[in-house]
Amino acid sequence: MPANKNAIVRYRILDRKLSDQHHYYTRTQLLNAVNDYLKGIDESLQVSKRTIEMDLRDMEDIFQIDLDESKLINGKAVIRYADQTRSIFSKPLSDDEKMLLNEVLSTLGQFSGLDNFTWLDDLKTKIGSQLSFGGSEFDAGNGAPQRKVISFSSNEFLQNKEYLGWFFSAITNKKVVSITYRKFDADIAQEIIAYPYMLKQYRDRWYLLCTPTCDKKLPYNPHFIANIPLDRIEAYEEVQNIPYVECQVDIDELFDDIVGVTYYWDKPVEHVVFAVHKSSANYIRTKPIHPYQAELSKEDQAELRRENPKLEDYSFFSLDCKLNYELSSLFRSYGPSLIVLSPNTLREEMKGNARRQIELYS
Numbered sequence: 001m002p003a004n005k006n007a008i009v010r011y012r013i014l015d016r017k018l019s020d021q022h023h024y025y026t027r028t029q030l031l032n033a034v035n036d037y038l039k040g041i042d043e044s045l046q047v048s049k050r051t052i053e054m055d056l057r058d059m060e061d062i063f064q065i066d067l068d069e070s071k072l073i074n075g076k077a078v079i080r081y082a083d084q085t086r087s088i089f090s091k092p093l094s095d096d097e098k099m100l101l102n103e104v105l106s107t108l109g110q111f112s113g114l115d116n117f118t119w120l121d122d123l124k125t126k127i128g129s130q131l132s133f134g135g136s137e138f139d140a141g142n143g144a145p146q147r148k149v150i151s152f153s154s155n156e157f158l159q160n161k162e163y164l165g166w167f168f169s170a171i172t173n174k175k176v177v178s179i180t181y182r183k184f185d186a187d188i189a190q191e192i193i194a195y196p197y198m199l200k201q202y203r204d205r206w207y208l209l210c211t212p213t214c215d216k217k218l219p220y221n222p223h224f225i226a227n228i229p230l231d232r233i234e235a236y237e238e239v240q241n242i243p244y245v246e247c248q249v250d251i252d253e254l255f256d257d258i259v260g261v262t263y264y265w266d267k268p269v270e271h272v273v274f275a276v277h278k279s280s281a282n283y284i285r286t287k288p289i290h291p292y293q294a295e296l297s298k299e300d301q302a303e304l305r306r307e308n309p310k311l312e313d314y315s316f317f318s319l320d321c322k323l324n325y326e327l328s329s330l331f332r333s334y335g336p337s338l339i340v341l342s343p344n345t346l347r348e349e350m351k352g353n354a355r356r357q358i359e360l361y362s
Contacts, residue, residue: 006045010034010055015088017080018059024071024078027052063088158206159231164199166236167208171196174244176213180235181228189234194226197247200261202326206230207261209251213242222248223265259290260326267322270343275304275314277337284317284338289330293319304341311339328353 013034017025025033031052038045056079059065066082170177177196182189194210201207207227214220222245255261257269273296276284285295296304296316304316321327323346331338331346332353340347 006038007055009038009041010047010051011059011088013037014052014055014059018067019081019084019087021084024073024080026073026076026078027056030079059088158204160233161206161230163230163233163236164206167196167199167230170238171198174246176239176242176244177210178237178239179208179228179233181233183232192226192228193239193242195245195247197225198251200227200255202261208233209261211245211247213245221265225249225251225254225263225265227261227263256291257320258322258324258326259330260324262324262326264322264324269320269322270346271318271320272323272327272343272346273304273316273318273341274331275308275311275316275339275341276334278313278315280334280337281315284315288319289327290319290321292321293317308341314339316341 014030017023017030017033027049031047031049034052035046038047056067060067065086065088067079068082069077069079071078071080167177169175175196177194179192179194180189181192192210192212193215194212196208196210198209199206200209207229209225209227211222211224212218212220212226254263257263284293294317296318301316305312305314308314323343328346328349331340331350340350
């Protein structure tokens, strides 16, 4: 291996170690990391501590990166980049990239100030500095706040939104939690001890997805994923004497079977067929109700129109999912523009809701 290519390999290993935000390394550990890698290529490529010292000097002199050697771990001096966002191999962000990153951070601003999200505040400060992210010249100009160009839906008045940071920490650190939770129609709150697995947002509301631990009233079921709205939680704390149990199912795959957040482990996936009026059909096509939504073939559409002559101006779609409140609620939001044909249980539920609504209007 040519000497210059050998140096580039060393630089890459050192750059990765020195920019590691979660670990500190001594000079000896850096030397060992480099030699361990080089040993796998060619035994003769092993380098000395003096070579590593020269490489570190090159990083300061040639690549203009400041090294921080002020910290001691177990009495030993450690070294890392003073700015953990820097890298000698990352090209500077363009002004457009930096502006887009700034917008993303603004969107994430709903988490700033919470435990475990303080790094967002630091990152927002850094992005405004010309010394960060490779020295891009992007600047706010005259100091006036920038106009937002991307806006995501969020409910800034949502109750208990500040709980997100705590539950984020509980999930990432694999802690069992005790939750005092009151349903919207309940007079008395209930306590749930659970293994927390995910925070999920649906319609501007945050839910904790978790599996309750085994107790006298509710035996442990690894397939049962409860969804608890954060705005219904009255108190929470970490439980010390119960070991954490990893999620036994793939939550992302699990939620492919539903609309929303309510998952019934004991209900089957059903084939749903529905008709959509031509005024809303293109909307349904471009914004599917479910990932597994499909438009029926021309032959099937023609057959359904013959069977349902009043639906001449409707297009027919299908999807495969478990039935829950969120699905029927979403269907109801389309009013007479969406008619459920099957399964019959969902069709009768939709008819019953429409009938009760007509009676109330009468």
